[in-house]
Amino acid sequence: MGNLLSRLKTLYFGLEYLLDLNKTLNHVLTRASAPPGLPVPNPTPSYWLEDPPFPDLVHLQSPTLPSRADIVIIGSGITGAAVARSILQECLRKGQTRQIVVLEARTLCSGATGRNRGHMKASPQELFADMRGRHGEERAAATTRFQLVHVGVLTRLCRQEGWEAVERREVTTADLFLDDEGREKRMEEVEELRRWVPELRMDVLGAEEAREKFGVNDYVQGAISYPTGALWPYRLVSSAWNDLLTKFLKSISLEMVTPVLSIYPSSTEGYAYEVVTTRGTIHCDHVVHATNAFASHVLGHMTAQHPGTRFPNFDGRLSWSVIYEKAYDYVTQRPMTTYGMPGDIMLGGGFNRGRDQGLDHIGRWDDSQPRWGDDREGWRVKKAWVGCIAFTGDGMPFVGRLDPELTGWRPGRKSTGNGVEPGDEREDLPDAPGRLPGKVVDWFPAELKPSLERVKRADLSNLVKYAP
Numbered sequence: 001m002g003n004l005l006s007r008l009k010t011l012y013f014g015l016e017y018l019l020d021l022n023k024t025l026n027h028v029l030t031r032a033s034a035p036p037g038l039p040v041p042n043p044t045p046s047y048w049l050e051d052p053p054f055p056d057l058v059h060l061q062s063p064t065l066p067s068r069a070d071i072v073i074i075g076s077g078i079t080g081a082a083v084a085r086s087i088l089q090e091c092l093r094k095g096q097t098r099q100i101v102v103l104e105a106r107t108l109c110s111g112a113t114g115r116n117r118g119h120m121k122a123s124p125q126e127l128f129a130d131m132r133g134r135h136g137e138e139r140a141a142a143t144t145r146f147q148l149v150h151v152g153v154l155t156r157l158c159r160q161e162g163w164e165a166v167e168r169r170e171v172t173t174a175d176l177f178l179d180d181e182g183r184e185k186r187m188e189e190v191e192e193l194r195r196w197v198p199e200l201r202m203d204v205l206g207a208e209e210a211r212e213k214f215g216v217n218d219y220v221q222g223a224i225s226y227p228t229g230a231l232w233p234y235r236l237v238s239s240a241w242n243d244l245l246t247k248f249l250k251s252i253s254l255e256m257v258t259p260v261l262s263i264y265p266s267s268t269e270g271y272a273y274e275v276v277t278t279r280g281t282i283h284c285d286h287v288v289h290a291t292n293a294f295a296s297h298v299l300g301h302m303t304a305q306h307p308g309t310r311f312p313n314f315d316g317r318l319s320w321s322v323i324y325e326k327a328y329d330y331v332t333q334r335p336m337t338t339y340g341m342p343g344d345i346m347l348g349g350g351f352n353r354g355r356d357q358g359l360d361h362i363g364r365w366d367d368s369q370p371r372w373g374d375d376r377e378g379w380r381v382k383k384a385w386v387g388c389i390a391f392t393g394d395g396m397p398f399v400g401r402l403d404p405e406l407t408g409w410r411p412g413r414k415s416t417g418n419g420v421e422p423g424d425e426r427e428d429l430p431d432a433p434g435r436l437p438g439k440v441v442d443w444f445p446a447e448l449k450p451s452l453e454r455v456k457r458a459d460l461s462n463l464v465k466y467a468p
């Protein structure tokens with residue numbers, strides 16, 4: 001009898017635990033699926049935003065908000081800058097002019113791009129394993145190659161444009177495994193990836209070798225290592241904006257501290273949409289959402305720290321991901337200072353160390369709360385900040401034209417035709433810094449397009465299904 005009672009009790013507690021877990025998960029999904037609202041006006045000050053190379057751009061606004069534009073881009077991070085640059089350069093090549101207005105809720109590039117880790121790292125074995133399950137080996141290999149090519153494209157862009165302030169550098173990254181299970185899983189993924197993307201140089205190291213090569217401690221059970229890159233993301237993007245303002249002054253205006261409140265089909269002849277902001281309304285033909293906000297959000301934590309005297313000094317050419325259980329922390333280091341001091345360490349991660357194994361961070365879009373307090377003079381942490389990381393239910397970004405059924409907006413009265421028609425993806429494009437040459441269809445993975453079916457499939461609840 002006692003035995004039966006104790007079993008019933010165990011069963012009861014087990015059920016209670018599962019119900020609690022289910023309640024927490026539902027709560028998180030509801031929070032993460034709710035509209036994020038506007039970016040908060042007072043985000044935690046990020047290390048990268050200090051000492052901006054173009055201080056005049058930080059709060060840049062026209063005296064009066066333009067009332068008309070061909071294209072409105074919402075968001076001044078890396079996506080907004082890349083879109084504006086591509087459009088203006090294509091217009092130049094084709095001898096056309098288009099008016100672009102960029103609307104940013106806060107200061108220049110103060111979203112995730114100004115708050116991240118500055119790592120150009122792909123985790124190719126993980127991407128390949130994830131894509132392979134859903135799309136097969138060939139598409140997985142094509143998408144992995146697309147992701148890997150970014151380091152070279154950005155490197156060439158910075159070099160050709162002479163953007164020295166970006167602090168771009170080639171880095172060897174080391175994924176360090178703290179447990180056997182994680183190591184075995186990743187090693188199998190690496191083996192498979194090698195078969196399909198053989199040109200990628202990837203070293204597999206045992207515990208001893210990893211300790212010797214990367215100066216790590218005895219907790220490390222093994223590592224994989226491959227070439228990546230790192231840079232100062234805010235400086236990359238603000239250099240790009242500065243360049244566009246210099247070269248295309250008459251075609252672009254940057255409107256900082258101008259949150260977009262809503263978008264409607266236009267009632268004005270000749271325009272498709274009305275974009276309503278806190279400073280007035282703009283009539284336009286196209287709206288580009290570079291807001292990082294169609295998907296849901298999770299808070300990522302970052303700190304910038306002075307390295308201790310025993311921290312190995314690789315002059316910014318090595319980065320580390322420490323992989324344990326189902327989570328990881330990541331570290332990059334800036335190059336040596338001009339005074340010969342080791343560069344600052346940028347440390348982020350710790351996701352599943354948060355409340356409810358990190359679930360508490362999901363669906364948060366307030367990046368104004370460092371949850372740390374002020375630091376004391378002379379302490380090792382120089383700066384601690386948070387940023388919103390957007391993610392989708394299938395782990396891939398949405399890139400492309402949105403179906404009106406998704407936005408709920410059909411273009412209003414017919415436009416004059418001055419808008420930009422979608423480029424022909426089969427056109428053979430010339431080589432240009434910041435972009436791959438050739439036909440877009442040949443290098444852009446169609447899996448990233450936000451088709452109606454994909455957006456429905458990429459519902460956040462599917463994250464559980466796609467979880468590693």
Ligand SMILES: Cc1cc2nc3c(=O)[nH]c(=O)nc-3n(C[C@H](O)[C@H](O)[C@H](O)COP(=O)(O)OP(=O)(O)OC[C@H]3O[C@@H](n4cnc5c(N)ncnc54)[C@H](O)[C@@H]3O)c2cc1C
Nearest residue numbers: 075077078079105111112113116117119260291292300387
């Ligand atoms: C802590 C952290 C660490 C990361 N580490 C890395 C890394 O090492 N490597 C890497 O590749 N990626 C990393 N990421 C992810 C990377 O930073 C993002 O994927 C990338 O910056 C997204 O760029 P974006 O231009 O799309 O968005 P953002 O840079 O977020 O820009 C979106 C902009 O839109 C504005 N906006 C939003 N809504 C409105 C509105 N209604 N009106 C007007 N403006 C609006 C925001 O204010 C913001 O400035 C990290 C992210 C975080 C938060």
